[in-house]
Protein backbone atom coordinates (compact mmCIF):
# COMPACT_ATOMS: atom_id res chain seq x y z
CA UNK A 211 0.00 0.00 0.00
CA UNK A 212 1.05 3.59 -0.49
CA UNK A 213 1.61 4.41 3.17
CA UNK A 214 1.97 8.11 3.56
CA UNK A 215 2.71 8.26 7.23
CA UNK A 216 3.28 5.55 9.71
CA UNK A 217 4.23 6.17 13.28
CA UNK A 218 4.85 3.75 16.08
CA UNK A 219 5.96 4.44 19.60
CA UNK A 220 5.69 1.24 21.59
CA UNK A 221 6.40 2.91 24.93
CA UNK A 222 3.31 5.10 24.60
CA UNK A 223 1.31 2.59 22.54
CA UNK A 224 0.93 5.23 19.82
CA UNK A 225 0.58 3.68 16.40
CA UNK A 226 -1.13 5.25 13.43
CA UNK A 227 -1.12 5.04 9.66
CA UNK A 228 -2.45 7.63 7.22
CA UNK A 229 -3.07 6.43 3.67
CA UNK A 230 -3.54 8.70 0.70
CA UNK A 231 -6.08 7.40 -1.82
CA UNK A 232 -9.68 6.39 -2.24
CA UNK A 233 -10.92 4.05 0.46
CA UNK A 234 -13.19 2.44 -2.12
CA UNK A 235 -10.05 1.11 -3.81
CA UNK A 236 -8.01 0.41 -0.71
CA UNK A 237 -10.23 -0.98 1.97
CA UNK A 238 -9.86 -4.54 0.72
CA UNK A 239 -6.09 -4.42 1.47
CA UNK A 240 -6.80 -4.46 5.22
CA UNK A 241 -6.78 -7.81 7.00
CA UNK A 242 -10.16 -9.49 7.57
CA UNK A 243 -11.61 -8.96 11.07
CA UNK A 244 -8.84 -6.48 11.94
CA UNK A 245 -10.93 -3.33 12.62
CA UNK A 246 -12.47 -2.93 16.06
CA UNK A 247 -14.19 0.39 15.40
CA UNK A 248 -14.87 2.34 12.23
CA UNK A 249 -15.87 5.88 13.04
CA UNK A 250 -16.38 8.35 10.26
CA UNK A 251 -18.29 11.05 8.53
CA UNK A 252 -18.34 10.47 4.75
CA UNK A 253 -18.89 13.20 2.13
CA UNK A 254 -22.60 14.15 2.15
CA UNK A 255 -22.87 14.92 -1.59
CA UNK A 256 -23.60 18.57 -0.87
CA UNK A 257 -20.84 20.10 -3.00
CA UNK A 258 -18.12 20.68 -0.39
CA UNK A 259 -14.58 21.40 -1.58
CA UNK A 260 -13.68 17.68 -1.49
CA UNK A 261 -16.67 16.27 -3.43
CA UNK A 262 -18.67 16.66 -6.62
CA UNK A 263 -22.41 16.79 -6.12
CA UNK A 264 -24.21 14.12 -8.09
CA UNK A 265 -27.51 12.24 -8.24
CA UNK A 266 -28.33 10.70 -4.84
CA UNK A 267 -28.51 7.10 -6.10
CA UNK A 268 -25.24 7.49 -7.98
CA UNK A 269 -23.62 8.94 -4.88
CA UNK A 270 -24.79 6.00 -2.71
CA UNK A 271 -23.83 3.26 -5.18
CA UNK A 272 -20.16 2.70 -4.16
CA UNK A 273 -21.16 2.49 -0.48
CA UNK A 274 -22.98 -0.80 -1.10
CA UNK A 275 -19.77 -2.73 -1.89
CA UNK A 276 -17.93 -0.67 0.68
CA UNK A 277 -20.36 -1.84 3.40
CA UNK A 278 -19.92 -5.50 2.42
CA UNK A 279 -16.11 -5.25 2.52
CA UNK A 280 -16.20 -3.26 5.77
CA UNK A 281 -18.29 -5.98 7.41
CA UNK A 282 -15.59 -8.53 6.50
CA UNK A 283 -12.83 -6.29 7.84
CA UNK A 284 -14.62 -5.68 11.17
CA UNK A 285 -13.72 -7.89 14.15
CA UNK A 286 -16.43 -10.12 15.61
CA UNK A 287 -16.87 -7.79 18.63
CA UNK A 288 -16.40 -4.64 16.52
CA UNK A 289 -18.47 -1.63 15.54
CA UNK A 290 -19.31 1.00 12.97
CA UNK A 291 -20.24 4.60 13.87
CA UNK A 292 -21.50 6.42 10.76
CA UNK A 293 -22.11 10.15 11.25
CA UNK A 294 -24.21 11.97 8.63
CA UNK A 295 -26.57 14.88 8.08
CA UNK A 296 -28.89 15.69 5.20
CA UNK A 297 -28.59 15.76 1.45
CA UNK A 298 -30.67 18.65 0.08
CA UNK A 299 -31.97 19.01 -3.46
CA UNK A 300 -34.27 21.80 -4.67
CA UNK A 301 -35.04 22.58 -1.02
CA UNK A 302 -36.13 18.98 -0.42
CA UNK A 303 -34.36 17.27 2.47
CA UNK A 304 -33.14 13.66 2.27
CA UNK A 305 -31.87 12.41 5.66
CA UNK A 306 -28.81 10.39 4.66
CA UNK A 307 -28.98 8.02 7.61
CA UNK A 308 -32.28 6.61 6.34
CA UNK A 309 -30.47 5.46 3.18
CA UNK A 310 -27.30 4.31 4.91
CA UNK A 311 -29.25 2.30 7.48
CA UNK A 312 -30.43 -0.09 4.75
CA UNK A 313 -27.01 -0.30 3.10
CA UNK A 314 -25.27 -1.34 6.33
CA UNK A 315 -28.11 -3.56 7.51
CA UNK A 316 -28.01 -5.45 4.23
CA UNK A 317 -24.27 -5.92 4.65
CA UNK A 318 -24.94 -7.64 8.00
CA UNK A 319 -24.48 -4.87 10.60
CA UNK A 320 -26.95 -4.55 13.49
CA UNK A 321 -28.07 -1.13 14.67
CA UNK A 322 -27.60 -0.45 18.40
CA UNK A 323 -28.42 3.25 18.57
CA UNK A 324 -29.29 6.14 16.33
CA UNK A 325 -27.58 8.92 18.26
CA UNK A 326 -28.72 12.51 17.82
CA UNK A 327 -25.83 14.92 17.93
CA UNK A 328 -27.33 18.32 18.60
CA UNK A 329 -25.39 21.56 18.20
CA UNK A 330 -26.43 25.13 18.80
CA UNK A 331 -24.85 26.96 15.89
CA UNK A 332 -25.11 26.88 12.10
CA UNK A 333 -26.79 28.52 9.13
CA UNK A 334 -30.22 30.05 9.67
CA UNK A 335 -32.72 28.55 7.22
CA UNK A 336 -35.43 30.76 5.74
CA UNK A 337 -37.76 28.21 4.09
CA UNK A 338 -37.64 25.51 6.76
CA UNK A 339 -36.53 25.15 10.36
CA UNK A 340 -32.80 25.64 10.91
CA UNK A 341 -30.99 22.28 11.07
CA UNK A 342 -29.36 21.74 14.45
CA UNK A 343 -28.59 18.06 14.58
CA UNK A 344 -26.96 15.23 12.73
CA UNK A 345 -27.06 11.54 13.54
CA UNK A 346 -24.60 8.80 14.30
CA UNK A 347 -25.73 5.31 13.34
CA UNK A 348 -23.99 2.98 15.73
CA UNK A 349 -23.94 -0.61 14.46
CA UNK A 350 -22.18 -3.68 15.81
CA UNK A 351 -21.10 -6.68 13.78
CA UNK A 352 -22.50 -9.31 16.16
CA UNK A 353 -24.46 -9.58 19.39
CA UNK A 354 -21.22 -10.17 21.29
CA UNK A 355 -19.80 -6.65 21.19
CA UNK A 356 -17.55 -4.46 23.34
CA UNK A 357 -19.53 -1.89 25.32
CA UNK A 358 -17.73 -0.10 28.15
CA UNK A 359 -20.64 1.88 29.55
CA UNK A 360 -18.74 2.74 32.74
CA UNK A 361 -16.15 4.68 30.67
CA UNK A 362 -18.81 7.14 29.53
CA UNK A 363 -21.29 7.44 32.37
CA UNK A 364 -22.46 10.93 33.29
CA UNK A 365 -23.65 12.11 36.70
CA UNK A 366 -27.21 11.30 37.61
CA UNK A 367 -29.59 14.19 38.13
CA UNK A 368 -30.80 12.76 41.42
CA UNK A 369 -28.01 10.51 42.76
CA UNK A 370 -29.75 10.44 46.14
CA UNK A 371 -32.79 8.54 44.80
CA UNK A 372 -33.55 5.29 46.64
CA UNK A 373 -35.56 2.18 45.77
CA UNK A 374 -38.99 2.33 47.37
CA UNK A 375 -39.93 -1.33 47.11
CA UNK A 376 -38.50 -4.80 46.52
CA UNK A 377 -35.44 -6.42 48.06
CA UNK A 378 -33.35 -3.25 47.58
CA UNK A 379 -35.93 -1.03 49.28
CA UNK A 380 -34.18 1.95 50.90
CA UNK A 381 -30.90 1.44 49.00
CA UNK A 382 -29.60 3.98 46.43
CA UNK A 383 -31.24 3.05 43.12
CA UNK A 384 -28.68 4.54 40.73
CA UNK A 385 -25.11 3.66 39.85
CA UNK A 386 -22.30 5.33 41.86
CA UNK A 387 -20.41 5.92 38.60
CA UNK A 388 -23.29 7.89 37.12
CA UNK A 389 -25.98 7.16 34.60
CA UNK A 390 -26.17 6.05 30.98
CA UNK A 391 -25.54 9.15 28.84
CA UNK A 392 -28.47 8.38 26.48
CA UNK A 393 -28.67 8.61 22.70
CA UNK A 394 -29.08 12.39 22.64
CA UNK A 395 -25.77 14.27 22.68
CA UNK A 396 -26.06 17.99 23.01
CA UNK A 397 -23.54 20.76 22.73
CA UNK A 398 -21.38 20.69 25.81
CA UNK A 399 -22.52 22.53 28.83
CA UNK A 400 -21.32 20.84 31.96
CA UNK A 401 -22.11 17.18 31.54
CA UNK A 402 -21.80 16.90 35.25
CA UNK A 403 -24.57 19.39 35.82
CA UNK A 404 -26.91 18.71 32.97
CA UNK A 405 -26.29 14.98 32.62
CA UNK A 406 -26.29 15.16 28.83
CA UNK A 407 -23.41 15.10 26.38
CA UNK A 408 -23.07 18.41 24.71
CA UNK A 409 -20.48 18.57 21.97
CA UNK A 410 -20.00 21.76 19.96
CA UNK A 411 -19.60 21.37 16.22
CA UNK A 412 -16.25 22.69 15.03
CA UNK A 413 -16.78 26.30 14.00
CA UNK A 414 -14.34 29.16 13.58
CA UNK A 415 -13.95 30.07 17.25
CA UNK A 416 -13.37 26.47 18.32
CA UNK A 417 -9.82 25.70 19.53
CA UNK A 418 -9.56 22.69 17.18
CA UNK A 419 -10.52 24.50 13.96
CA UNK A 420 -8.34 23.89 10.84
CA UNK A 421 -9.07 24.83 7.21
CA UNK A 422 -11.10 21.61 6.73
CA UNK A 423 -14.79 22.52 6.12
CA UNK A 424 -16.33 19.70 8.22
CA UNK A 425 -14.08 18.54 10.98
CA UNK A 426 -15.20 16.15 13.71
CA UNK A 427 -14.95 17.47 17.26
CA UNK A 428 -12.35 15.24 18.92
CA UNK A 429 -14.67 14.90 21.91
CA UNK A 430 -17.33 13.20 19.84
CA UNK A 431 -14.88 10.54 18.67
CA UNK A 432 -13.44 10.12 22.17
CA UNK A 433 -16.81 9.05 23.51
CA UNK A 434 -17.25 6.38 20.86
CA UNK A 435 -13.67 5.15 21.25
CA UNK A 436 -13.96 4.92 25.04
CA UNK A 437 -17.28 3.10 24.96
CA UNK A 438 -16.72 0.76 22.03
CA UNK A 439 -13.06 -0.26 22.13
CA UNK A 440 -10.38 -1.42 24.53
CA UNK A 441 -6.76 -0.26 24.76
CA UNK A 442 -4.67 -1.62 21.88
CA UNK A 443 -7.70 -2.00 19.57
CA UNK A 444 -7.61 -0.72 15.99
CA UNK A 445 -9.79 2.25 14.93
CA UNK A 446 -10.44 3.08 11.26
CA UNK A 447 -11.60 6.37 9.76
CA UNK A 448 -12.11 5.72 6.04
CA UNK A 449 -12.68 9.45 5.37
CA UNK A 450 -10.28 10.85 7.92
CA UNK A 451 -9.97 14.50 6.79
CA UNK A 452 -7.62 16.28 9.19
CA UNK A 453 -7.33 13.30 11.51
CA UNK A 454 -9.65 14.12 14.42
CA UNK A 455 -10.37 10.40 14.89
CA UNK A 456 -6.63 9.65 14.85
CA UNK A 457 -6.05 12.07 17.71
CA UNK A 458 -8.98 10.77 19.76
CA UNK A 459 -7.81 7.18 19.25
CA UNK A 460 -4.17 7.70 20.16
CA UNK A 461 -5.17 9.78 23.19
CA UNK A 462 -6.71 6.63 24.57
CA UNK A 463 -4.01 4.19 23.43
CA UNK A 464 -5.89 2.77 20.48
CA UNK A 465 -4.18 2.11 17.13
CA UNK A 466 -5.45 4.03 14.13
CA UNK A 467 -5.61 3.77 10.35
CA UNK A 468 -7.16 6.46 8.16
CA UNK A 469 -7.69 7.19 4.46
CA UNK A 470 -8.23 10.41 2.58
CA UNK A 471 -7.94 11.40 -1.06
CA UNK A 472 -6.67 14.87 -0.22
CA UNK A 473 -2.94 15.36 0.39
CA UNK A 474 -3.39 18.68 2.07
CA UNK A 475 -5.79 17.33 4.72
CA UNK A 476 -3.41 14.46 5.44
CA UNK A 477 -0.55 16.92 5.90
CA UNK A 478 -2.65 18.87 8.40
CA UNK A 479 -3.49 15.59 10.16
CA UNK A 480 0.24 14.76 10.40
CA UNK A 481 0.97 18.20 11.83
CA UNK A 482 -1.87 17.85 14.35
CA UNK A 483 -0.51 14.47 15.44
CA UNK A 484 2.98 15.91 15.88
CA UNK A 485 1.56 18.79 17.90
CA UNK A 486 -0.45 16.31 19.94
CA UNK A 487 2.66 14.26 20.70
CA UNK A 488 4.50 17.43 21.73
CA UNK A 489 1.54 18.35 23.94
CA UNK A 490 0.87 21.62 22.09
CA UNK A 491 -2.27 20.70 20.10
CA UNK A 492 -5.26 22.80 21.11
CA UNK A 493 -8.01 20.39 22.12
CA UNK A 494 -11.32 21.24 23.63
CA UNK A 495 -11.28 19.18 26.84
CA UNK A 496 -13.88 16.43 27.11
CA UNK A 497 -16.95 17.83 28.81
CA UNK A 498 -15.66 21.41 29.04
CA UNK A 499 -18.63 23.76 29.43
CA UNK A 500 -19.53 25.85 26.43
CA UNK A 501 -19.51 29.56 26.99
CA UNK A 502 -22.94 30.59 28.24
CA UNK A 503 -23.84 34.25 27.91
CA UNK A 504 -24.42 35.87 31.30
CA UNK A 505 -26.85 38.40 29.79
CA UNK A 506 -24.42 41.21 30.52
CA UNK A 507 -22.51 40.91 27.21
CA UNK A 508 -23.55 43.46 24.58
CA UNK A 509 -24.38 40.71 22.04
CA UNK A 510 -26.78 39.01 24.43
CA UNK A 511 -28.79 42.18 25.00
CA UNK A 512 -31.86 43.24 22.97
CA UNK A 513 -30.79 45.96 20.49
CA UNK A 514 -31.95 49.47 21.38
CA UNK A 515 -33.92 49.64 18.08
CA UNK A 516 -35.97 46.57 19.05
CA UNK A 517 -37.05 47.80 22.45
CA UNK A 518 -40.81 48.12 22.56
CA UNK A 519 -41.32 45.64 19.71
CA UNK A 520 -43.30 42.94 21.40
CA UNK A 521 -43.21 39.27 20.40
CA UNK A 522 -46.54 38.21 18.91
Ligand SMILES: C[S@@+](CC[C@H](N)C(=O)[O-])C[C@H]1O[C@@H](n2cnc3c(N)ncnc32)[C@H](O)[C@@H]1O
Pocket residue numbers: 231232233234250251252253254260261422424425426427448449450451452453454455469470471472475
Ligand atom coordinates in the same frame (compact mmCIF):
# COMPACT_ATOMS: atom_id res chain seq x y z
C1 LIG B 1 -16.80 14.96 6.06
S1 LIG B 1 -15.10 14.93 5.72
C2 LIG B 1 -14.44 14.09 7.09
C3 LIG B 1 -13.77 15.01 8.07
C4 LIG B 1 -13.13 14.30 9.24
N1 LIG B 1 -14.12 13.63 10.06
C5 LIG B 1 -12.31 15.28 10.10
O1 LIG B 1 -12.49 15.33 11.32
O2 LIG B 1 -11.49 16.01 9.54
C6 LIG B 1 -14.95 13.75 4.45
C7 LIG B 1 -13.53 13.51 3.95
O3 LIG B 1 -13.55 12.44 3.02
C8 LIG B 1 -12.50 12.64 2.07
N2 LIG B 1 -12.81 11.78 0.92
C9 LIG B 1 -13.68 12.02 -0.09
N3 LIG B 1 -13.76 10.96 -0.92
C10 LIG B 1 -12.92 10.01 -0.41
C11 LIG B 1 -12.57 8.67 -0.79
N4 LIG B 1 -13.10 8.11 -1.88
N5 LIG B 1 -11.69 8.00 -0.02
C12 LIG B 1 -11.15 8.55 1.11
N6 LIG B 1 -11.44 9.82 1.50
C13 LIG B 1 -12.31 10.53 0.77
C14 LIG B 1 -12.52 14.15 1.85
O4 LIG B 1 -11.28 14.62 1.36
C15 LIG B 1 -12.86 14.68 3.25
O5 LIG B 1 -11.71 15.06 3.95
